[in-house]
Amino acid sequence: MTAPVPPAAAGGLATQGAPPGHRDTGTPPGTPAGAEHTAGHAGVAVPRVAIVGANGHGRWHRRTVAPLHAAGRLRLVALVDVRPIEDEPAAPVPPGATVHTDHREMLAATRPDVVIVCTPPHTHLPIALDVLAAGADLLLEKPPVLSTAEHRALAGALTATGRACQVGFQALGSVALAQLSAAVGQGRLGTVTGIGTVAAWQRPDGYYARSPWAGRRTLHGRPVLDGALVNPFAHAVMQCLAVAETVVGAPVRPERIELERYRVRPIEVDDTATLRIVTPGGPPIVAAVTLAGEDFVAGEVIVTGTAGRAVLEYPTDRLLLPGDPQPREVPGRRGLLENLLAHRADPAGTPLIAPLARTAPFTAVLEQVQRAPEPTMLGGDLVTVTGSGPERAVTVRGINAALRRAAEQGALLSELAVPWAVPPVRTKLAVHQGC
Numbered sequence: 001m002t003a004p005v006p007p008a009a010a011g012g013l014a015t016q017g018a019p020p021g022h023r024d025t026g027t028p029p030g031t032p033a034g035a036e037h038t039a040g041h042a043g044v045a046v047p048r049v050a051i052v053g054a055n056g057h058g059r060w061h062r063r064t065v066a067p068l069h070a071a072g073r074l075r076l077v078a079l080v081d082v083r084p085i086e087d088e089p090a091a092p093v094p095p096g097a098t099v100h101t102d103h104r105e106m107l108a109a110t111r112p113d114v115v116i117v118c119t120p121p122h123t124h125l126p127i128a129l130d131v132l133a134a135g136a137d138l139l140l141e142k143p144p145v146l147s148t149a150e151h152r153a154l155a156g157a158l159t160a161t162g163r164a165c166q167v168g169f170q171a172l173g174s175v176a177l178a179q180l181s182a183a184v185g186q187g188r189l190g191t192v193t194g195i196g197t198v199a200a201w202q203r204p205d206g207y208y209a210r211s212p213w214a215g216r217r218t219l220h221g222r223p224v225l226d227g228a229l230v231n232p233f234a235h236a237v238m239q240c241l242a243v244a245e246t247v248v249g250a251p252v253r254p255e256r257i258e259l260e261r262y263r264v265r266p267i268e269v270d271d272t273a274t275l276r277i278v279t280p281g282g283p284p285i286v287a288a289v290t291l292a293g294e295d296f297v298a299g300e301v302i303v304t305g306t307a308g309r310a311v312l313e314y315p316t317d318r319l320l321l322p323g324d325p326q327p328r329e330v331p332g333r334r335g336l337l338e339n340l341l342a343h344r345a346d347p348a349g350t351p352l353i354a355p356l357a358r359t360a361p362f363t364a365v366l367e368q369v370q371r372a373p374e375p376t377m378l379g380g381d382l383v384t385v386t387g388s389g390p391e392r393a394v395t396v397r398g399i400n401a402a403l404r405r406a407a408e409q410g411a412l413l414s415e416l417a418v419p420w421a422v423p424p425v426r427t428k429l430a431v432h433q434g435c
Contacts, residue, residue, distance in 0.1 A: 047114050048077045048110065049076050049115070050115045050116070051076070052103045052119060056210075064335065078112065079093060080103050080106050103131075112134075119141075120224065122224050125145050136163065139166045140168060143366055145363060146223045151356070151360060154356060164355075166340045166343075169235060171235045173353045177314070183321050184310075189307055189310060191305055193410075194285075194286070195304075197286075199298065200290050202292065203291040206391065215267035216268050217268035230366045233289040241277075244282050256278040258426045259372050259427075262396075262422075264378050265394060272292055272396060274287065292394050292396045308322030316329065317329060382397060
């Protein structure tokens, strides 16, 4: 994510979108999925792609787009950012691509078919609505929106325009996750009694100086929410929700959120947290994460059942299933952009990996994190400080062991007699709050 893209004058492209239900993919009926890349064949148009928020994490998207552009499977036509476009040796700006500082001006000038939006979360909804009104499909970075109301607004715009929206939870395309879900569905773990995730990273002071919204709860009166649970560890939470979806056979609907949030520096959001999601008919989900860890734990999803336990290290796709002597790497991820292009070519035959509707439970959780009181400050003898300047790091003593116990036992830190833990904030959600 990068600096926000400022809105243009009122009006703009709001009245220029495709008519409701229109899905002009540029591909003749009956064209096989993925055949959009056959440039030069009569009647087949290569999708025109633009990136809004091309710096920062947008450079990762540029590296993803570059080989597809080189292979003729898409054409990168525009980059947008409020700052000068940063060099990316692995993905240079191709000849003919235009550079803009305003997304609406870009939409009017280039008329892209697909737009990748990689801007700060609080800017997602207005930019997404402009993209849809202009007749383009979306690859929208996570978190897609910041409230259930925003989720409903975006879902309504998708229905009205007939466009598609893929959300940037790329770990959902993991073959390892698919194998874990299959094992759960086949009953290899018996009845699933709990789902947990544990992760311990370390982020120095410089991490919180990376942008004006870093570590902030709000910016210019709008929610930002850069906390550990909903930004760096958003994938961990979403992976757990995906496994729970397999258990219950449908996207889960959180009915109660229990939350403990902590911080080790004067930021407005959590860098350490435990979260429990209670769903009707499904197992409880516990996330136990920190950006002030002792030893690095990449991120594990732990699924416990009456007949065994499975562990997925989701950033590396290492999977341990019941009966396996040790974790094994499961290669392969379906790319979200390639999946979106295939869906455009064959909407009925190629479902999206991460459609907006699938992320509704995540949005419901995120909204409660946003509404929770400020995180509790941890300091004194509880923390260890190393380094200085941008490299100054703060570590919570004993945090790794405490978080692992929480994830494996399905408990919050306050339930494990951790002496510095505070009582959780418990929120019961209304039936409609699952988006």
